[in-house]
Amino acid sequence: MDEIDRNITVALQLDGSAGLAELAKVAGLSVSATAERVKRLEERGVIRAWRADLDPVAAGCPLLVHILVTVAPGRDETAFRMAMRRQETVLECHAITGDWTYLLKVRLADLPALDAFLNDELRAQSGVQRVETLLAIATVKETSILPVAPATEE
């Protein structure tokens, strides 16, 4: 993971359809050497997948909510976690520090869908004590582009 790999990963996050010729220029290498680098980044698991980045509104899920959840202590949370993983509308689920147990990121079509999710999916889970819904009024920024740290050894 040298400086060249860093440049490649940054470029491929911005535009993965650019092609090796374009990529070779930013890497400062030949086309074949660049292809080799990309293949190694895939093998090492740095690049996990190639994805189409969709517009949430066009995809039919314009509503974005973050939900703070408190789960009763001492309970086995495996069932809760499995249920969150299974739900397609749940984009993220993190166990967090502080007063709350989990923070969810959920994308939905409309408010009735939110109502249904809160009642049928979330509050239906055993152990769920407290729920607070934070509705996104405006999204200032939303990206999946990670800040690749410079100069990480092997």
Next chain:
Amino acid sequence: MDEIDRNITVALQLDGSAGLAELAKVAGLSVSATAERVKRLEERGVIRAWRADLDPVAAGCPLLVHILVTVAPGRDETAFRMAMRRQETVLECHAITGDWTYLLKVRLADLPALDAFLNDELRAQSGVQRVETLLAIATVKETSILPVAPATEE
């Protein structure tokens, strides 16, 4: 945006490197018809970009924090929003309902980097009154794959 487009967008989110031959099978169309569909989805802005999906740990930003921020009312928040957009570590910034003004999603290398971000970038912004940091202990789920709504007209 019919059922075929839905299948295509779902498949391309899961694996954008599959190729048109593979994609044509899940779409139930010929290769050229599938290519036409994909091109139209790009033109209509449903597909915004093609990206390499990186592993956050391998990319050197294993620390994930969500930060709730209260900004003094009546202030012009343009400067704050611009600053958040400029920061590469800030993956998301949403204006939200409830007691807080903004919710941030931030990825960092380590705790010193978090300390630096809170002091130099966030609290340094004029108007910032209250900050609460929610550190992710464990990530149960984190995906960028959107739940594409079925049967959305035009």
Next chain:
DNA sequence: GCTGAAATTGGTTCGTG
């Protein structure tokens, strides 16, 4: 490990039903 050219597997573009 990188280079550059040959070989091959794609995607793209046409005419046709």
Next chain:
DNA sequence: CACGAACCAATTTCAGC
């Protein structure tokens, strides 16, 4: 609007440095 074949540009492979 979808199909199939020919075209063309891409990636992949390989010998040499």
